[in-house]
Amino acid sequence: MIKQLYANLFKKLSVADGVPLLLLRLYLAPVMIQAGWNKASSFSSIVDWFGNEDYGLGLPFPLVLAFLATAAELVGGIFLLFGLLTRLVAIPLMVTMLVAIFTVHIDNGWLAIADASSWLADGTILMNDSVMAAPEKLSAAKSLLQTHGNYDWLTSSGSLVVLNNGIEFGATYFVMLLVLFFYGGGRYVSIDYFFRPKLRDNGLR
Structure with a gap:
């Protein structure tokens, strides 16, 4: 049936x-x-x-x-x-x-967008130093933009990300x-x- x-x-x-x-x-x-x-x-x-x-x-x-x-x-x-x-x-x-x-x-690993919390970049299957440094890069970028740029306008359609340019x-x-x-x-x-x-x-x- x-x-x-x-x-x-x-x-x-x-x-x-x-x-x-x-x-x-x-x-x-x-x-x-x-x-x-x-x-x-x-x-x-x-x-x-x-x-x-x-x-x-x-x-x-x-x-x-x-x-x-x-x-x-x-x-x-x-x-x-x-x-x-x-x-x-x-x-x-x-x-x-x-x-x-x-x-x-x-050379940039798998991720197209850097995400230090991803198991694809935290050493589970590969370690990518550039990805793991993403939080520091984002923090620095946010600090600069909040001080010298229109941060609310720049992030009105989504949060800032760091590109990793992986495969x-x-x-x-x-x-x-x-x-x-x-x-x-x-x-x-x-x-x-x-x-x-x-x-x-x-x-x-």
């Missing part, structure tokens, strides 16, 4: 199994488009940052890599929005996330893109579904 009810429910829900993939795409698309647009708007600075060993990443072929990262995010984000070549565009975007994780964020966002985006790589843009909700009938007939979306 319960097994049959579950089977019937699962069958009905499977009709809308493209909705979660659509939501992933709608979440990721503006993030990627904005990141790509920011790079395109200050492209020469991005190239310089990619290649400079003193204050940048010190990567080889900075012009090529900056162009590829910009194109992957800007064009890939637009394609994700419409579910066009979803699996294909997920690949360079995942590569971009991995490059960002291992060249920019990895949290990059890793989260990578996992979301990995889901899209395996499952595609989604049934009924992507251009891929309607313009790739042969793949759809084979059970691919």
Whole structure:
């Protein structure tokens, strides 16, 4: 009885199994488009940052890599929005996330926002000195702002935080893109579904 009810429910829900993939795409698309647009708007600075060993990443072929990262995010984000070549565009975007994780964020640990009370930074699985110093940084910032700035206005929409710039966002985006790589843009909700009938007939979306 319960097994049959579950089977019937699962069958009905499977009709809308493209909705979660659509939501992933709608979440990721503006993030990627904005990141790509920011790079395109200050492209020469991005190239310089990619290649400079003193204050940048010190990567080889900075012009090529900056162009590829910009194109992957800007064009890939637009394609994700419409579910066009979803699996294909997920690949360079995942590569971009991995490059960002291992060249920019990895030394800062997991957390994107410093939280000294988090078990992700208190030594349970890793120790991050920058995160653990967050309370002192916040205290100093609050003191300066309360003395020299309009503190109530600055905190009217939320409390002050200290950014940690860890891998949290990059890793989260990578996992979301990995889901899209395996499952595609989604049934009924992507251009891929309607313009790739042969793949759809084979059970691919």
